[in-house]
Amino acid sequence: MQWTKQSEQTVYENRWFRVNLADVALPDGRHLDHFLIRLRPVAVATVVNEANEVLLLWRHRFITDSWGWELAAGVVEDGEDIASAAARELEEETGWRPGPLHHLMSVEPSNGLTDARHHIYWSDRGEYIGHPVDDFESDRREWVPLKLVPDLIARGEVPAANMAAALLLLHHLRLAEG
Secondary structure, three states: OOOEEEEEEEEEEOOOEEEEEEEEEOOOOOEEEEEEEEEOOEEEEEEEOOOOEEEEEEEEEOOOOEEEEEOEEEEOOOOOOHHHHHHHHHHHHHOEEEOOOEEEEEEOOOOOOEOOOEEEEEEOOEEEOOOOOOHHHOOEEEEEEHHHHHHHHHOOOOOOHHHHHHHHHHHHHHHOOO
16 A cells, blocks of 8 residues: 655755645545654764773753753754764764774664665674763763663663664674674
8 A cells, every 4th residue: 555645845854854734645536634744864973992882871861851861963064974974973073083984874863754764784893982972962872782682672772763773783793703
């Protein structure tokens, strides 16, 4: 059963996103108005060290009034390479410059409402270059053992689905092979 977009118009726009209204035709011929949010791509990155610890940020999200572990992430600027944006965000938010980045996964966190694509990268090494420029984005930055990831997720300490998926995949890749 495929929905078909007949038209789409912008009802609000700023530098971060657009809110659009689409006329959607259903397979049975009915139409419905559907709001959607158009977003820039998001680049995400972390480092997993030799001890199989992953670099995470502990932060508060005021929108949901929740605390949780996350990976460094941010919007890809116009014309910016996605992997470069991921490295930039990691450095700005953690103070760590990653080694060569490996693409881990790309996900659509809420594809029923937005067209956001989150591109997640990781490196097996990094260099601490100093206190993070964007230290206001997290309460703290810590190396967390990958073996703890499933329990952190089960306890709700990784509330963002994209972050949970990425951490579980890193857990599998790094610990299931050994």
